Amino acid sequence: MNPKLEAVNLVRxxxxxxxxxxxxxxxxxxxxxxxxxxxxxxxxxxxxxxxxVVAWSFRLAFLAGIALLVILMQNGQSPFxxxxxxxxxxxxxxxxxxxSEMTPKAxxxxxxxxxxxxxxLFLAVGFTVFNKGLFRKDAPKIAPEPVAAAVSAPAR
Numbered sequence: 390m391n392p393k394l395e396a397v398n399l400v401r402x403x404x405x406x407x408x409x410x411x412x413x414x415x416x417x418x419x420x421x422x423x424x425x426x427x428x429x430x431x432x433x434x435x436x437x438x439x440x441x442v443v444a445w446s447f448r449l450a451f452l453a454g455i456a457l458l459v460i461l462m463q464n465g466q467s468p469f470x471x472x473x474x475x476x477x478x479x480x481x482x483x484x485x486x487x488x489s490e491m492t493p494k495a496x497x498x499x500x501x502x503x504x505x506x507x508x509x510l511f512l513a514v515g516f517t518v519f520n521k522g523l524f525r526k527d528a529p530k531i532a533p534e535p536v537a538a539a540v541s542a543p544a545r
Contacts, residue, residue, distance in 0.1 A: 397460050404453035411446030412511040415489075418443055419504045422496050436497040439489075439504065447489050451482065474524035478517050485510040 422435035461468060468475045485507055492503045517524070 397457065397464070400453055400457045400460060404450055404457055407446050407450035407453055408511075408514075411443050411450060411489075412508070412515075414438065414442040414446060415504065415508050415511060418496065419501060419508060422499075422501050422504065425499075433497055435504075436493045439496055440493040443507075444489055444493065447486060451486060454482070472521075472524050474517065474521040477524060478514060478521075481510055481514045481517060485514065 418435045418439040421431070421438060425431045425433075425435060458468065488503050488507050488510065492507060495501075495503045
């Protein structure tokens with residue numbers, strides 16, 4: 390284990406924590422929006438949670454991601470040249486941020502579509518990050534292994 394506190398590791402962890410917190414709070418706000426129907430005391434709670442917790446978590450994660458990108462580029466790395474993975478991630482993130490900013494008004498009006506789409510995009514970004522090896526330029530082409538024929542015993 391490397392006990393050194395390097396800037397890149399701290400920013401990466403902050404980026405991860407902010408993104409995870411935003412994704413979890415998005416699920417909670419989406420669930421809260423279902424409980425609002427027919428309850429006067431809960432009206433607007435999902436929109437408030439989204440505006441105060443989810444939107445700010447995604448904003449902070451985006452700023453931490455920009456800081457992480459700057460630090461990596463100063464260290465001589467270039468995530469843009471590693472393959473199409475980073476381009477896909479950024480596209481999904483920009484769509485997620487745009488929808489996340491529009492979602493509180495939609496939740497206040499009783500529409501959950503954009504909130505659900507943000508949760509799906511959050512999962513898609515997570516899938517892309519976890520499986521970034523799938524999007525490499527030099528990814529090895531793996532052919533399926535041939536199935537060996539079973540040898541049967543002679544009939545008696």
